[in-house]
Amino acid sequence: MVRFGRIPLARKNLTHDYWRLAVAVGGIGFAVMLMFMQMGFRNALFDSTVKVIDELNADLIIVNRSQFALPAPQRFSIQRLVQARECPGVSGAYPLYVEGFLSTLRRPRQKAYAIRVLAFEVNDPVFRSTAIRQAMPRLKPPNTALIDSHSKPKYGIPVHDPERLSKQSIELSGRRVQFVGLFEMGADFANDGNVIMSAQNFARYFPYRGRGADPLSIVDLGIVRLTPHADVQEVQQHLENLLPDDVRVFTKQGFRQAEMGFWRTSTPIGYIFGVGLALGFVVGVIICYQIIFTSVSAHMPEFATLKAMGYRDRYFIALVVCESLYLSILGFIPGLLASWGLYTLLARWTGLLMILTLPRASLVYGFTLAMCMTSGCLAMRKVLSADPAELF
Amino acid sequence: MSQTVSLPATSSRLALTDVKTPNIQSRGLNFYFGDGELRKQVLFDNNLDVMPGEIVIMTGPSGSGKTTLLTLIGGLRTAKEGSLKVLKQEMVGASAQQLVRLRRQMGFIFQAHNLFESLTAFQNVKMALELFDFSQQEMRTRITETLTRLGLGHRIHYKPDSLSGGQRQRVAIARGLVHKPKLILADEPTAALDEKSGREVVTIFQELAREEGCTILIVTHDNRILDVADRIVNMVDGRIKSNVYVQESAKVCEFLQKCDFLRDLTPRTLVEVADKMFREDFSSGDTIIRQGDPGDKFYLIRKGSVEIEATRNGETKIVAVLGEGDFFGEMALLTDAPRNATVRAKEQTVLYALGKADFLSVIEQSPTFEQELRKSIFERQ
Numbered sequence A: 001m002v003r004f005g006r007i008p009l010a011r012k013n014l015t016h017d018y019w020r021l022a023v024a025v026g027g028i029g030f031a032v033m034l035m036f037m038q039m040g041f042r043n044a045l046f047d048s049t050v051k052v053i054d055e056l057n058a059d060l061i062i063v064n065r066s067q068f069a070l071p072a073p074q075r076f077s078i079q080r081l082v083q084a085r086e087c088p089g090v091s092g093a094y095p096l097y098v099e100g101f102l103s104t105l106r107r108p109r110q111k112a113y114a115i116r117v118l119a120f121e122v123n124d125p126v127f128r129s130t131a132i133r134q135a136m137p138r139l140k141p142p143n144t145a146l147i148d149s150h151s152k153p154k155y156g157i158p159v160h161d162p163e164r165l166s167k168q169s170i171e172l173s174g175r176r177v178q179f180v181g182l183f184e185m186g187a188d189f190a191n192d193g194n195v196i197m198s199a200q201n202f203a204r205y206f207p208y209r210g211r212g213a214d215p216l217s218i219v220d221l222g223i224v225r226l227t228p229h230a231d232v233q234e235v236q237q238h239l240e241n242l243l244p245d246d247v248r249v250f251t252k253q254g255f256r257q258a259e260m261g262f263w264r265t266s267t268p269i270g271y272i273f274g275v276g277l278a279l280g281f282v283v284g285v286i287i288c289y290q291i292i293f294t295s296v297s298a299h300m301p302e303f304a305t306l307k308a309m310g311y312r313d314r315y316f317i318a319l320v321v322c323e324s325l326y327l328s329i330l331g332f333i334p335g336l337l338a339s340w341g342l343y344t345l346l347a348r349w350t351g352l353l354m355i356l357t358l359p360r361a362s363l364v365y366g367f368t369l370a371m372c373m374t375s376g377c378l379a380m381r382k383v384l385s386a387d388p389a390e391l392f
Numbered sequence B: 001m002s003q004t005v006s007l008p009a010t011s012s013r014l015a016l017t018d019v020k021t022p023n024i025q026s027r028g029l030n031f032y033f034g035d036g037e038l039r040k041q042v043l044f045d046n047n048l049d050v051m052p053g054e055i056v057i058m059t060g061p062s063g064s065g066k067t068t069l070l071t072l073i074g075g076l077r078t079a080k081e082g083s084l085k086v087l088k089q090e091m092v093g094a095s096a097q098q099l100v101r102l103r104r105q106m107g108f109i110f111q112a113h114n115l116f117e118s119l120t121a122f123q124n125v126k127m128a129l130e131l132f133d134f135s136q137q138e139m140r141t142r143i144t145e146t147l148t149r150l151g152l153g154h155r156i157h158y159k160p161d162s163l164s165g166g167q168r169q170r171v172a173i174a175r176g177l178v179h180k181p182k183l184i185l186a187d188e189p190t191a192a193l194d195e196k197s198g199r200e201v202v203t204i205f206q207e208l209a210r211e212e213g214c215t216i217l218i219v220t221h222d223n224r225i226l227d228v229a230d231r232i233v234n235m236v237d238g239r240i241k242s243n244v245y246v247q248e249s250a251k252v253c254e255f256l257q258k259c260d261f262l263r264d265l266t267p268r269t270l271v272e273v274a275d276k277m278f279r280e281d282f283s284s285g286d287t288i289i290r291q292g293d294p295g296d297k298f299y300l301i302r303k304g305s306v307e308i309e310a311t312r313n314g315e316t317k318i319v320a321v322l323g324e325g326d327f328f329g330e331m332a333l334l335t336d337a338p339r340n341a342t343v344r345a346k347e348q349t350v351l352y353a354l355g356k357a358d359f360l361s362v363i364e365q366s367p368t369f370e371q372e373l374r375k376s377i378f379e380r381q
Ligand SMILES: Nc1ncnc2c1ncn2[C@@H]1O[C@H](COP(=O)(O)OP(=O)(O)O)[C@@H](O)[C@H]1O
Pocket: B033, B034, B042, B060, B061, B062, B063, B064, B065, B066, B067, B068, B069
């Protein structure tokens, strides 16, 4: 495309007018940011909802068969876990209790906000987080809990000040609670914050869960650990056969995907952000087309002169493709930096997981490139229409 | 043998015509804009020969088709009727590929400079060379040479916005010349320039034509630069109204003026007479006029010599030998009598002939003319 020693006309034409270039880069950067934001929110939805699954120290997960998404819990009897422990290859099956409806957090004389409470038998290796494991002994006294330091600021918990945190008087579902440590999880679209406590404390806070029976006899998730070298698929199959039909057994990855799949396909949310992304793309194409078209229109007599001199169409095609490529790179970089800044800010304000990974950045660059190339192709007609016969 | 080419006598340089092939040759060229109902003919039966090394200036009222003819010659449009050969390539019916290839051997200079403002003078000129396989070193040498020659040696790395109008146009000219084209097409190249810059530009054209043997075609209304033209082509309403090789025309006028009875004509009338003359070629021994035939033309000997043989009272003898610059054949036209002698070419001879009607109309323009002529005829007898 660009032969050595050739005059880099595409680059020269783009960079000649710094002001125009700055506007162009700003415009494309804006479109890039739009796409990053839409994608960021979409991914935040998915990432945040499955964050709790990622944090689980599970090889397999047992859930109620009719469970379709984490925020809409279906529970099952702890009996299933007792049965699961009998299965060959299983080294342990531990209950995880989740309460997202009855649980509210309130500072004295303040409004109460719903918060998700996760509970486990202290000493069960249910979580991967070392912070949680180390805090286990502190969870044994009554009315103690850990608070998610990424919970939304609205709870007013001084998560960054351990001194004040221990003294702060707070009620969880109408009962005093003392936060004895922190962990990191983050909000998602259904939950604004998280609390972790021992099963014994959980039973105190939510005694009605069992509808009269032992509140701890009804489990939300079963965390299954396997013996070393056990085959995950094999044990999963085995457990499915062994356990009654009211529960299902997932691998951790499978469960994660099922959860994401629910949000992606069964709710309009994924679709809405898809439309947002497409809008960003279209806006980008329009901005980019304007820029390339103006740049081309401003040079029509010059292009026509080149044609008269004997330059062929493919030169102009390469020229426009080159300009599109440069614009996509020049616009993407500031767009990426701005998005990164916004992600960080939004993550702080909303507690949502706004993660900028290389594959996601590459995907957005792919969109940006496609955007600039589309505009380039639209503007191409204009260049190719330059008629040297009109020059005289 | 009398040649049937009907190009005007003064439309080419005598010495060159037979030697070289023209760089531009058009025959019966017609051109139309639009199709069907809206079809509008703008060029009518254009015949034109331009030799290597010639500078041609095309003039004529605006809308007369000069630019159209230029774009046809430059391969920027294609005609469908007639024939147009440019640098030996037939343009009528040529493929787009052939046209592009041909255009690379031409230099285009437009009224506007059309330089990329993002490129320096050097880079703008280099765009013309990058179409060819020159080494970077060679390109640099050529560009520097061309720009220096155009008086821009000290402005090589300036961008157009820091050059004056004349300098910009000279950069554009450098771009049109740097690849040493065989044919340069320029439309109003001096229109945007002041007198001095315009002068410089045409001087460069002249040098190029002289040194590189390059053909230069300039469309212009600028009569300040007429003096560089070897040929002036005048177009009116899509037709080539006159096409005059300036030196040849001057020569013919000089000859015509040597005749006693033409001496008093104004240069303008002389040029008109010269314009209407057609060239005829004869080999040694060819009969040009036969005694007793009706008279239809007046002849001027441009080159060679003829003998006049009269038969009087049954006796045939050579009465005169005429050479370059002499004329004959006028008597039969004036007196409406048959030819009174036979004229034969003594060697390879070029004659410029004037048809009877044209001859008589010229004479009517000048009352003294006929008088002079009669006197001269009287004295000859
Ligand atoms: N692109 C075109 N389409 C239709 N008619 C044209 C076009 N260009 C020129 N003409 C017509 O052709 C005629 C000759 O134009 P042109 O060659 O530009 O004349 P000149 O250069 O002598 O002023 C004019 O009558 C003009 O209106």
